[in-house]
Amino acid sequence: MIRKMIGAVAVGAFLLALTGCSTAADTSSTGAAKAPGDIVVGFAQVGAESGWRTANTKDIQDAFAASGMQLKFSDAQQKQENQIKAIRSYITQGVDVIAFSPVVETGWDAVLKEAKDAGIPVVLTDRAVDSKDDSLYVSFLGSDFIKEGEKAGQWVVDEYKNQTDPVKIIQLEGTTGAAPAIDRAEGFADVIKADPKFQIVASQTGDFTRAGGKQVTEALLKSNPDATLIFAHNDDMGLGAIEAVEAAGKVPGKDIKIVTIDAVKDGMQALSDGKINFIVECSPLLGKQLVDIVKKVVAGESVEKRILTEETTFTQEQATAAFPTRQY
Numbered sequence: 519m520i521r522k523m524i525g526a527v528a529v530g531a532f533l534l535a536l537t538g539c540s541t542a543a544d545t546s547s548t549g550a551a552k553a554p555g556d557i558v559v560g561f562a563q564v565g566a567e568s569g570w571r572t573a574n575t576k577d578i579q580d581a582f583a584a585s586g587m588q589l590k591f592s593d594a595q596q597k598q599e600n601q602i603k604a605i606r607s608y609i610t611q612g613v614d615v616i617a618f619s620p621v622v623e624t625g626w627d628a629v630l631k632e633a634k635d636a637g638i639p640v641v642l643t644d645r646a647v648d649s650k651d652d653s654l655y656v657s658f659l660g661s662d663f664i665k666e667g668e669k670a671g672q673w674v675v676d677e678y679k680n681q682t683d684p685v686k687i688i689q690l691e692g693t694t695g696a697a698p699a700i701d702r703a704e705g706f707a708d709v710i711k712a713d714p715k716f717q718i719v720a721s722q723t724g725d726f727t728r729a730g731g732k733q734v735t736e737a738l739l740k741s742n743p744d745a746t747l748i749f750a751h752n753d754d755m756g757l758g759a760i761e762a763v764e765a766a767g768k769v770p771g772k773d774i775k776i777v778t779i780d781a782v783k784d785g786m787q788a789l790s791d792g793k794i795n796f797i798v799e800c801s802p803l804l805g806k807q808l809v810d811i812v813k814k815v816v817a818g819e820s821v822e823k824r825i826l827t828e829e830t831t832f833t834q835e836q837a838t839a840a841f842p843t844r845q846y
């Protein structure tokens with residue numbers, strides 16, 4: 519009898535591994551049904567560095583308000599130590615689930631282990647952690663940043679297909695060590711590397727902010743006056759770059775083409791105005807899906823280990839058409 523039970527448990531675990539699902543039982547014992555009002559979620563946000571982040575915060579707060587669950591929210595101001603402090607405080611408070619969008623990829627194992635030991639399931643939203651132990655979180659909901667970089671690279675390859683002269687590129691990187699900065703750079707480089715005419719002549723972080731994008735572009739245009747393309751890892755840095763390009767007496771979108779990622783309203787306006795040439799979408803609307811994951815985790819149901827966000831790309835015409843109904 520006991521041997522049969524052990525067998526059944528082993529088969530169950532095997533099937534879960536096969537379907538890529540995990541349950542809260544991996545990290546906690548919160549199996550009992552709870553009323554929404556009794557469920558407490560601690561969310562540790564990256565900061566308020568960009569239009570994308572503001573939209574993401576609003577969407578998460580709105581979704582939890584509509585769900586009736588209690589949301590504790592903290593803003594780490596783009597500092598990993600603040601996020602770790604917030605997560606520790608949620609552990610001490612004994613919340614039901616912790617969700618967070620990691621500022622950087624590495625350095626999370628210790629605090630995630632503390633959450634696991636306390637029986638509190640963790641859901642990653644937007645950004646991944648670089649950990650060998652994927653039992654430290656139950657699910658990761660967000661974009662495929664490598665694919666986003668590849669889409670930006672593919673537009674560049676297509677745009678310059680008839681040009682033989684070198685295309686000198688300035689890359690404005692996101693926060694150093696952050697998953698979207700690492701992955702977007704990798705995806706972009708992978709696609710353009712097939713043709714040696716594409717040269718990334720300078721690559722520096724603008725920390726995903728408009729001010730950072732402006733400041734870095736100003737400096738890099740001085741040392742690379744022959745650059746004709748800027749790849750910015752988000753709209754905000756691209757918008758800052760527009761100001762720097764104009765201040766240098768050049769026309770953004772023409773003398774210097776600009777490709778960005780996000781598709782927030784300000785970015786879409788600049789694309790529609792012809793100051794940005796192409797935008798790869800990265801959706802910040804993760805709130806409803808996060809609420810669903812939390813409900814399942816608290817109920818002890820299985821959740822997908824990796825949930826991908828659906829995204830598209832925008833040309834100038836597409837941005838003009840999409841603008842009136844854009845949510846963020």
Ligand code: AHR
Nearest residue numbers: 568570644698726752800
């Ligand atoms: O992690 C998502 C990225 O973070 C967005 O592209 C950027 O705008 C934000 O700051």
